[in-house]
Amino acid sequence: MRGLDDMAYKAKDKKAAIGPDIDLDSYSLKSATHADVKNLGTIPEEDRERMTLAGLDASEKERAGTYIQRDATAVHSGSNIDGLEIIPIRKALKEIDWIRDYYWKLASVDTDKYTARVRLDLQDGYVIRALPGKKVTLPAQACLYLEKEGFNQNVHNIIIAEEESELHVISGCASASHVTRGLHAGVSEFYVKKDAKLSFTMIHHWAEDVVVRPRSVGIVEKGGLFLSNYISMKPVKSVQTYPTTYLVGKGAVARSYSLLVGSPGSELDVGGRIYLQAKDTRAEIVSRAITNGGNIISRGDIIGEVPGAKGHLECHGLILNGGIMQAIPELKGMVDGVELSHEAAVGKIAQEEILYLMSRGLTEEEATATIVRGFLSVDIPGLPAPLKAEIDRAVELSQKDVM
Amino acid sequence: MLIIEDLQVKIGNKKVLKHVNLEIQPGETQILFGPNGSGKTSLLMTIMGYPQYKITGGRILFKGEDITHMTIDERARLGVGMSYQRPPSIQGLKTRRMVQVCGNGHIDVDTLAEKMNFTEFLERDINVGFSGGEIKRSELLQLMAQDAELSLFDEPESGVDLENISLIGNTINTLLQRVNGTQYDKTTKRIARERTKMGLIITHTGLILDYVTADKGLVLYNGTVAGRGNPVEIFKQIKKAGYKECARCAA
Ligand SMILES: Nc1ncnc2c1ncn2[C@@H]1O[C@H](COP(=O)(O)OP(=O)(O)O)[C@@H](O)[C@H]1O
Ligand SMILES: [Mg+2]
Numbered sequence: 001m002r003g004l005d006d007m008a009y010k011a012k013d014k015k016a017a018i019g020p021d022i023d024l025d026s027y028s029l030k031s032a033t034h035a036d037v038k039n040l041g042t043i044p045e046e047d048r049e050r051m052t053l054a055g056l057d058a059s060e061k062e063r064a065g066t067y068i069q070r071d072a073t074a075v076h077s078g079s080n081i082d083g084l085e086i087i088p089i090r091k092a093l094k095e096i097d098w099i100r101d102y103y104w105k106l107a108s109v110d111t112d113k114y115t116a117r118v119r120l121d122l123q124d125g126y127v128i129r130a131l132p133g134k135k136v137t138l139p140a141q142a143c144l145y146l147e148k149e150g151f152n153q154n155v156h157n158i159i160i161a162e163e164e165s166e167l168h169v170i171s172g173c174a175s176a177s178h179v180t181r182g183l184h185a186g187v188s189e190f191y192v193k194k195d196a197k198l199s200f201t202m203i204h205h206w207a208e209d210v211v212v213r214p215r216s217v218g219i220v221e222k223g224g225l226f227l228s229n230y231i232s233m234k235p236v237k238s239v240q241t242y243p244t245t246y247l248v249g250k251g252a253v254a255r256s257y258s259l260l261v262g263s264p265g266s267e268l269d270v271g272g273r274i275y276l277q278a279k280d281t282r283a284e285i286v287s288r289a290i291t292n293g294g295n296i297i298s299r300g301d302i303i304g305e306v307p308g309a310k311g312h313l314e315c316h317g318l319i320l321n322g323g324i325m326q327a328i329p330e331l332k333g334m335v336d337g338v339e340l341s342h343e344a345a346v347g348k349i350a351q352e353e354i355l356y357l358m359s360r361g362l363t364e365e366e367a368t369a370t371i372v373r374g375f376l377s378v379d380i381p382g383l384p385a386p387l388k389a390e391i392d393r394a395v396e397l398s399q400k401d402v403m
Numbered sequence: 404m405l406i407i408e409d410l411q412v413k414i415g416n417k418k419v420l421k422h423v424n425l426e427i428q429p430g431e432t433q434i435l436f437g438p439n440g441s442g443k444t445s446l447l448m449t450i451m452g453y454p455q456y457k458i459t460g461g462r463i464l465f466k467g468e469d470i471t472h473m474t475i476d477e478r479a480r481l482g483v484g485m486s487y488q489r490p491p492s493i494q495g496l497k498t499r500r501m502v503q504v505c506g507n508g509h510i511d512v513d514t515l516a517e518k519m520n521f522t523e524f525l526e527r528d529i530n531v532g533f534s535g536g537e538i539k540r541s542e543l544l545q546l547m548a549q550d551a552e553l554s555l556f557d558e559p560e561s562g563v564d565l566e567n568i569s570l571i572g573n574t575i576n577t578l579l580q581r582v583n584g585t586q587y588d589k590t591t592k593r594i595a596r597e598r599t600k601m602g603l604i605i606t607h608t609g610l611i612l613d614y615v616t617a618d619k620g621l622v623l624y625n626g627t628v629a630g631r632g633n634p635v636e637i638f639k640q641i642k643k644a645g646y647k648e649c650a651r652c653a654a
Binding site: 350352353355356357358359360361362363364367370371373374375376377378 | 451452453454474475476478479480485487490491493495497500501507528545549
């Protein structure tokens with residue numbers, strides 16, 4: 001692993017391919033260590049509330065297990081279900097030999113300064129794995145929590161759905177209410193094995209001056225399904241992420257949905273790239289973005305490398321109260337017989353729709369809110385009910401900011 | 404009661420309604436005839452309060468209130484409802500939710516939908532991919548939920564297949580507290596006496612007359628009311644002599 005460290009070291013000042021450049025040294029790497037949390041009920045209420053906004057269910061009633069990290073410390077990690085493993089990555093690196101088959105196998109340490117940082121200054125992160133054949137229908141939850149002002153949180157996550165397993169993960173990121181400024185860098189590697197199903201839903205609930213640089217790569221084998229959802233509806237200074245997924249086995253499917261709201265001062269540059277590398281693979285990238293005075297770039301890229309591969313891209317953007325909305329859909333077919341399509345639209349709410357609802361008795365504000373809600377409520381197939389509920393809740397909460 | 408006095412309306416620079424007068428008493432239903440482009444839709448949209456229909460003269464009174472300058476939602480809450488000819492579709496807004504909105508949360512959506520034979524559409528986005536006839540059923544379902552005092556119908560039967568035309572007709576009757584003319588008896592008379600709902604129905608085909616017995620008919624021609632009378636008689640005339648003749652004779 002020395003080699004990787006050297007590579008990371010060389011890339012430690014390498015700017016990202018896209019997105020505003022961030023001065024890493026302006027953030028602190030030192031934080032107080034936090035004590036273990038045995039019982040989620042003992043998390044101070046104020047923090048628990050913030051975590052709840054990012055999808056955490058402290059009662060664990062509808063969760064298969066939980067991982068919580070405060071700043072640099074994994075404070076809670078445990079599965080409630082046989083066949084589901086949840087382990088802090090530092091512990092896994094020390095105690096589990098198979099982790100080396102996954103750690104930095106998809107993501108490259110020298111992608112940019114953020115991956116290099118995660119390599120060189122790893123704090124912690126989670127490994128979540130469903131064992132072969134195990135169908136875990138309740139979501140496992142993870143929460144990455146930023147508590148120290150000006151802190152740079154660096155995490156590395158590995159998510160594995162073994163053959164014929166089913167795994168749902170809700171990964172929430174939030175900052176404490178007193179935090180205004182911070183940097184979150186995260187590397188995530190997703191492994192969806194033969195005939196497995198993985199859904200991963202990331203909900204962000206940051207603060208106005210927080211910078212976020214997730215770096216994700218996934219691989220889907222024969223017959224596997226990877227559903228990836230990203231929800232960011234709260235003010236944040238800058239998010240730039242462009243997760244990549246490789247569909248390498250026959251019939252592998254990847255679907256990605258993002259719901260974005262850009263508040264004034266927020267800059268969201270969010271995309272998804274899917275490589276169709278095997279027969280009968282399917283990709284779908286859907287994004288719904290509303291700018292409310294913020295700056296949103298919604299990217300999508302599907303690359304069809306084999307005949308019979310199909311992909312569809314859909315970016316819909318709404319400008320509500322000023323701001324900039326840019327859709328950048330890209331398609332690349334590399335052989336005969338690939339079918340790729342895209343649909344992009346940027347606009348404002350049609351006056352006709354508002355008036356229609358007003359004629360049913362809603363005020364102009366209520367009508368607008370109803371239309372916005374409809375715009376953001378995409379049907380995401382294949383999600384268990386508690387996850388759907390979390391997404392609906394996030395959409396509901398966003399209303400207050402949008403209106 | 405609805406009273407329209409000397410109403411003049413422009414869209415952009417075009418005068419679409421010129422000195423229109425109209426009264427609808429409580430319990431009364433009127434049929435609005437007129438060739439394409441004569442201003443029928445404009446009249447309904449103006450009563451509903453669409454801002455692109457600029458009122459340049461005259462006024463509209465409803466239940467004793469001057470609603471000429473009220474917003475659409477104020478009129479809706481006062482009891483004006485409309486079934487549109489071509490309503491917009493709204494992505495992500497379930498028909499169920501729309502019907503709830505119309506009923507202001509006080510109605511049983513499923514029971515109403517069953518009556519309108521529309522249950523299978525409740526989980527679909529409102530008007531998205533609906534056929535002409537489905538749109539009409541959806542509009543009437545919304546009006547049922549809204550339970551307006553004055554219902555405006557813009558060509559409620561256009562695009563509806565024969566199978567559903569009686570459903571449309573009967574629903575309009577229910578909305579307007581009317582019974583089909585063929586079932587006339589004592590209770591019908593009582594219902595007629597106690598009736599308060601008002602209706603204004605645009606028809607192009609006249610088909611709706613087979614189901615709804617209206618009190619009056621009027622012909623709109625080139626933005627003005629060119630004639631009034633018994634709706635069935637007017638329709639006969641129109642069929643025989645065409646609008647141009649009819650407008651002249653009725654005037
Ligand atoms: N948005 C518009 N802009 C300009 N003219 C319009 C518009 N809508 C309707 N008109 C015109 O107003 C007149 C009346 O239209 P309308 O009320 O729709 O008639 P009808 O419903 O009787 O067919 C027509 O000449 C039509 O072309
Ligand atoms: Mg018309």
